[in-house]
Amino acid sequence: MSKPVKHIHLAAHFPGVNNTTVWSDPEAGSHIEFGSFAHLARTAERAKFDFFFLAEGLRLREQGGEIYDLDVVGRPDTFTVLAALAAVTERLGLTGTINSTFNEPYEVARQFASLDHLSGGRAGWNVVTSWDAFTGENFRRGGYLPQEQRYERARAFLSASATLFDSWRGDDIAADAGRGVFAGDPHAGGFAYRDAHFDIEGHFDVPRSPQGRPVILQAGDSEEGREFAAATADAIFTRHGTLEAGQAFYADVKGRLARYGRTRDQLVVLPAATFVVGDTDADAHEKAAVIRRKQVSAQTAIKFAEQLWNRDLSGYDPEGPLPEVDPLPGENTISRGRASVRLYRDPVATAREWRELASARNLSLRELIIEVTGRQTFIGSAATIAEEINHLVQQDASDGFILVPHVTPGGLDEFADTVVPLLQERGVFRSDYEGVTLRDHLGIGSSLPGNLERSA
Numbered sequence: 001m002s003k004p005v006k007h008i009h010l011a012a013h014f015p016g017v018n019n020t021t022v023w024s025d026p027e028a029g030s031h032i033e034f035g036s037f038a039h040l041a042r043t044a045e046r047a048k049f050d051f052f053f054l055a056e057g058l059r060l061r062e063q064g065g066e067i068y069d070l071d072v073v074g075r076p077d078t079f080t081v082l083a084a085l086a087a088v089t090e091r092l093g094l095t096g097t098i099n100s101t102f103n104e105p106y107e108v109a110r111q112f113a114s115l116d117h118l119s120g121g122r123a124g125w126n127v128v129t130s131w132d133a134f135t136g137e138n139f140r141r142g143g144y145l146p147q148e149q150r151y152e153r154a155r156a157f158l159s160a161s162a163t164l165f166d167s168w169r170g171d172d173i174a175a176d177a178g179r180g181v182f183a184g185d186p187h188a189g190g191f192a193y194r195d196a197h198f199d200i201e202g203h204f205d206v207p208r209s210p211q212g213r214p215v216i217l218q219a220g221d222s223e224e225g226r227e228f229a230a231a232t233a234d235a236i237f238t239r240h241g242t243l244e245a246g247q248a249f250y251a252d253v254k255g256r257l258a259r260y261g262r263t264r265d266q267l268v269v270l271p272a273a274t275f276v277v278g279d280t281d282a283d284a285h286e287k288a289a290v291i292r293r294k295q296v297s298a299q300t301a302i303k304f305a306e307q308l309w310n311r312d313l314s315g316y317d318p319e320g321p322l323p324e325v326d327p328l329p330g331e332n333t334i335s336r337g338r339a340s341v342r343l344y345r346d347p348v349a350t351a352r353e354w355r356e357l358a359s360a361r362n363l364s365l366r367e368l369i370i371e372v373t374g375r376q377t378f379i380g381s382a383a384t385i386a387e388e389i390n391h392l393v394q395q396d397a398s399d400g401f402i403l404v405p406h407v408t409p410g411g412l413d414e415f416a417d418t419v420v421p422l423l424q425e426r427g428v429f430r431s432d433y434e435g436v437t438l439r440d441h442l443g444i445g446s447s448l449p450g451n452l453e454r455s456a
Contacts, residue, residue: 008393008429009268009400009442010420011095012044012412013053016072017061019373020274022294023072025407031072034084039409041085044092047416048430050441051093051124051215052085053237053402054078058099059135061337063303064312068338070300079111086119093438095124095217101150102130102139105160105198112214113165113206121210121437126217126237129154134336151224156197158216158232167191168208212446215438221249230256233267234444237402241271241377246397268442273377273401277414281380288379291406292370301366304373307335308347308354318366322355377401382418389419390428 015021016031029036041052056078061068078096085094094115098108108125116123129150130136145153167189174184189203218225218233221240229236230253240249246269254264276291278284296304298318306313310328327347335341344350358368378385392398405411423429439446 003394005428006393006399007443008389008423009270010047010049010429011051011053011093011270011400011402012040012049013055013272013402013404014040015055015404015406015408016075017055017057019071019295019300020404020406021072021408022291022406023408025294027410028407029409031408032074032076034081036409037081037085038088040405040412041089041092041094043409043412043416045089047412047420048433049092050400051095051122051438052082052089053126054081054096055126056097056099057337058102058130059138059337061335062134063306063335068303068335070297070303079115082115082123083118086115086122089119089122091122091433091436091441093122093124093215093441094119095126095215095438097126097128097219099128099130100154100157101145102136103157105157105164105193106200106204108157109161109164109204110206112161113204113209116209116211116214117206121439123209123211124215124217124235124438126219127154127158127233128219132337132339151228153197154228155232156195159195160193160198160200162213163191163193164204165208165213167204168206170208170212173207211437211439215442215444226253227256229253229267230262231260234439235268235270235442238269238271238398241273241392241398241401243392243395243397246271246392247395250396250398266444268399268444270400270402271377271398272404274404274406275378275385275415275419276406277380277382277385277418279381281384284380284384292374295406296366296370296373298366301369303335304369305365307332307338307341308344308350310334310347316365319364322351322358322365322368327351382422385415385419386422386426390423390426393428 014037022028023031044052057075060073067073078098082094082096112123112125131145131147131150172183172185172188174181189205191204192201215234216232217235217237218229219237220228221238236253238249240246250269253267253269257264257267276284276288278287301318302313302316305323308327309323310332311334313323316323332341354368354372357363357371363371378388389401393400403412403415420429424431433441435441
């Protein structure tokens, strides 16, 4: 029996806070004004995307003791932006990143339940964790956790949130004017939750929302992150977008679901992906080369190298060879607030690999940084990109992609107008929304009262 054709899921990421976004491009607009958020969201909804995705940054990044201002600096509050977008869209899912380390379950559950009401069932929560003491300085506990406790708190956070979401049944409000009774259940919203992290009790003040609870997304590639996603998430945001790496990741996380009593279609795998559309494949590759030079300016190349070397490299020529000195050992102190520095588990070994690559291909420092920080997943004509996306999804490298344009807010327009129609012609992407909630779009079914984390 032939394998069923999979339908592709697509989401739009409003970028920022990293060098994917070319804020200096003449076509770029504001990253703070609401019109920019509205434009990208409306484009995504016009193209029938599943959802709009918003990352967050809880502290401005620093490098060398100063705000890192080569990338976009500053972003409005997530809930404020998503609530405003709910008023100018009708079907598009609205998903935001909210940290489970620095917040409290009651306030986050209240905000997401409210967003789900305001949007008619379109709210999604990308749950992230942190053990970054630098970011924690902004919060009242001075707050950060040892690395080994961050997912423990995240699981407790989600369980507490589920208790709050489920504290209303959905039929608790009578609003009986004749009897003068508003709440049909005098105990509506009552809850009590206690564990090692939280000790809370009272009444939750937001009645049950259209989805019951928001769609849960998780972003993280560690062993703990994959297990957390298998136990709790409806969708996982990953960086594995190529065929081989994507298939390995897809098989791994889908294979973990059974021990939590879940089926493979209850977790949607969505890698982040950038794109460059051209009139021809050759045209697209020429455009992509120009974009990469804009994303990795001479200044950016030096700063990226400093993040690995953990030392001041401002005296080096970005168009020259790599530093011959080794990275400074120990905690990275030159770059603060950037999670990517933790990916360099052995900076000396990574520097050695970079030198070998630069030598073998005769690359300057800037060219090397362009090579090793490559972000453009799909490059080609609209037909080439549509074919590649469909191939990766049908080959179980993913269930779709979260697309990150390099220019805000108009960078998604060309994809929506040229690639999406080709996917629709192939019958692998919707021509119109079939449901009203984000759960409908993702095909993950309704939520039922109960803990978000399933039993292993």
